[in-house]
Amino acid sequence: MLIHLLDGRYQILKVLSDDEKAKTYLVEDINLPESKFIVKRLHLPNSNSQSLTILRRLFITKVATLEKLRQEQDKIQKLITCFEENEEFYIVQEFIPGHPLTDEILPGQPLREEQVISLLSEILEILVSIHTYGVIHRHIKPGNIIRRESDKKFVLVDFSTFNETINTTDNNLEYMPTEQVNANLRYNSDIYALGIVAIAALMGLSANEISQLRIQKNRLTGEIIWPNKSFKINRKLAKIINKMVSYDFHKRYQYATEVLDDLKRLTSIQHNQNQQIEVKKKLLLLMIVITSCITLGVGWWFFPTPKSESNSQQKLYQDGVNKYDAGNYEGAVEDFNQVIKLEPQNSLAYNKRGDAYYRLGDYEQAQADSSQAILLNPQDANAYYDRGFALYELGKYKEAIADYTQAIKLNSQEAYPYYGRGLARSQVKDNKGALADFSKAIAIKPEYTEAYLQRGILRRRLRLRQAAIEDFDAIIKINPSDAKAYYQRGLTQFINNQKYAALKDYTDAININPKYIEAYLNRGDVYSDLGDKLEASEDYNSILKIDPKFIAAYIHRGIHRFSFGDYKGAIEDYTEALKLDPNNVAAYNNRGNAYLEVGNKKAANQDYSRAIAIDANNALAYYNRGVIRAKQRNKQGAIADYKKAAKLFQLQGEKNSYQDAQREISILENNSLPVKTTRPKSGKTVKN
Structure with a gap:
């Protein structure tokens, strides 16, 4: 019997799970006997080259980050490698011998308070480390907390870092806060999920019972109603957990360190009453000083770091900026991680790290970093602007519009927020508002070619074709080497039945950018319409030399072949397209x-x-x-x-x-x- 091996080396031992997002296997590497791994096959809505490229890039970034994390925190699961097979994406993870927390949280069998405090403390220590490095777990639940067999310590597994590419409904909503469901991920979203785990452990609740508990919320505040009157629990512990699971993320703990401090304080109170009083005095004094700092708007200057440490932070930050400007976004993330580790209140570092994550295609992480920057500095117009673009990429157009609007309120003379709001308004069919925003961006920045481009595209969609051509003409006048302007003008010319003018524009776009696939595709279509059989075929063939997996080229070449009676050739092309996308x-x-x-x-x-x-x-x-x-x-x-x-x-x-x-x-x-x-x-x- 022939045994199928994943990637030619991983033999499937057991199917661990199969849900809407992924199928998970326990495997053995035949090249390394007795070695077990976890392999996840991600269920992608579109297994195209673009999705796979984004996944590959995200994986490389996360592997680098988690590998550095493991040097100081060994309680996280290691990402081993990734591979692609039959246009599907697989990730290989470390197998942690042990058992999941689901084996310890049993229905009707509550854990003791000291057990839950120990659980919370262990996982919070892990969260402190991963949040410092800009990683949000996103999927904390009992099944992803493993008690390691070797030392009986808890290990956090299954870092869900690919959700933005897998556009499916999550099937573990009982542990997920509202803002995460709405693609408004925060660092304290992990804290919320851990708080729900604590409630399940203290009350001995199953996942279904947790779901019911969440449904029975206070109608006015949205807060979870627990514990009931018959359930006895230390009031201070209940207060900590209530703050962890607060419906409003603003009222929730912002940092894992804050929860840890309160838990340590609770434990300390139970052992030494005098120490409790001293801690409260110090905390009160600290809060007074911090409040004064915030009021004066110069908080961190009241706690000057040694000059050498300050210079080191500034150098790290500038190194990150330089790497970002050079297109080394992975390197920029690493530098900003170090800055945030040294200075957790540095809003600029969060802002720039969010920019780097955006460039890497990790829009959820970009949104989370921008949110943290806004929390630390609510007057930062750039952070609202950046979060607006992350929300836009996540398909949250109304939320993006709100952020762009806030950025404009804070700085009305900046062109970029108007441009971003114009894009989002176009998506929600507010065409009048979008045109006004693009025009305002152009008025502020007369050589803003992207604003001309988007206004031209919108005008064409609204059948204002001459006005659209004028916008594309304006771009070409500003920058005669802008291939996109020639391409978009070509599309407009073709709609106006000016086929030869369209041909010239597509050709100019290709001369500027010899790998402009869309220009080849549309020029091929025009040649086909004009009966130029050879020229059309050459254009479709050129695309497939550049990208052999570009499905549209096979479909358009198939249509072209069909048009002159080459039905067999057309069938071959459509069959190739279906191999790439069934x-x-x-x-x-x-x-x-x-x-x-x-x-x-x-x-x-x-x-x-x-x-x-x-x-x-x-x-x-x-x-x-x-x-x-x-x-x-x-x-x-x-x-x-x-x-x-x-x-x-x-x-x-x-x-x-x-x-x-x-x-x-x-x-x-x-x-x-x-x-x-x-x-x-x-x-x-x-x-x-």
């Missing part, structure tokens, strides 16, 4: 058309049906299946498909296609199936 509806639909042309009705019917199975609202697939059913003399089936297509076309505003479907229905309902019909010989084609 759920590509356009490829199934178009391949069905090609199969129909070569007389393979069965294969055509299967492809149309597959397209419908993937997307039940795909009007073209219903229409095309109606065509083939009519050819197969399946009158009722053809009518049913045409009616479904007509309804969908009407909903989608496709007037001509709706009329086509209605005409076919009329022919079938008023006549018996003729030997020769007036319907199109093949179905409708789709490019994307």
Whole structure:
């Protein structure tokens, strides 16, 4: 029997879990006998080269960060490596012999208070380390806390660092705070999750019972109602946990160190009453001084560090800025980690580290760092601006608009927040507001080419084509080497049926950027429309030399081949596209058309049906299946498909296609199936 090995080396011993985000295996490396690892296969909504590139880059960044962390904190799981197989992404993690906390938190069997305090203290020590390095666990729950067999210590596993690429619903919401569900991740989101774990441990609750507990919240405050009157618990411990799980993250503990201090103070109180009084005096004095510092706006200057230490921090910060400016974002993150470790209140370091995470594609982490910068300095307009872009990338457009607006309130003469708000307003269809914002950005910064570009794209979408061309002209006047401006002007020219002008613009874009795939694709389409068979083929072939996994090139080349009767070649192209994306509806639909042309009705019917199975609202697939059913003399089936297509076309505003479907229905309902019909010989084609 042939055993399948992952990456040619990992033999699956056991499937540990299979949920919406990932399938997890316990494996053994056949090259290293008796060596066990955890392998996770991530379920990606789109296994395309861009998603895989982002995942690969995120993995490399996280491995470097966690490896440095492990030098001072060995209670975190190690990331070993990653690999790709059949267009799927796998990560290999250290296997920690031991048992999960779920084996200790049993329904109806509460842990003792001292056990829970010990649990909290151990995990909080880990959180102090990882938060300092800019890592948020994001997925703390009993199943991700392992009691290590070798020393009986707790280890934190399964760092969920890839959520921004895996756009699925989380299945562990009972441990997740509201802001994290809403993609507004904070460092103290981990503190909330740990607080819920503590409640489960103290009360002996299952995950389902925790979910019920969270549902039964105070309607006015949103706070979890616990413990009940019959449950006895140290009031000071309950107060600490209540602050950990506060609904409002502003009222929650901000740092893991704060929770640790309170827990240590609680333990100290229980042993030495006199020491408690002294601690309170010192804490009160410290809070008075800190409050005074904040009021004067110069807090950290009251606690001057030695000159050499201050110079070291400044050098580290500047090194990070220099690396960021040079495009070394991983290196910048490392430097800002060190700055924050030395000076946890440094808002600028959080801000710049967030910028670096944004450039690395880690938008959740970027948003969290910007939020921390805002917490430390609410008057920092740049932090609001940066968080706005992170929220934009996370698809939180209304929240992004709110942040851009706040940035504008703090500094109304900066062009960038207007630009960002314009982008977000475009996404929520506030076209008037978006145009006004792009125009304001241009008024403040007359050579802001990106603002011209986005205003031009929006104007084209609103059918203000001449105004759009004027925007692209303005960019080219400012920067004659801006390939994007030529490309966008080419798109507009093509819509205006100025095909030769479009060809020139696409060619100029390609001359500036010889790897401009989209320009090759659109120029190929224009050549195809003009009947220039060889030129079109060369453009599609050029794309596939640059990126052999660019699906659209196969689909467009397939359409081109179909147009001059090369149905076999078209089928080959659509098949290649489906190898890269097995759920590509356009490829199934178009391949069905090609199969129909070569007389393979069965294969055509299967492809149309597959397209419908993937997307039940795909009007073209219903229409095309109606065509083939009519050819197969399946009158009722053809009518049913045409009616479904007509309804969908009407909903989608496709007037001509709706009329086509209605005409076919009329022919079938008023006549018996003729030997020769007036319907199109093949179905409708789709490019994307």
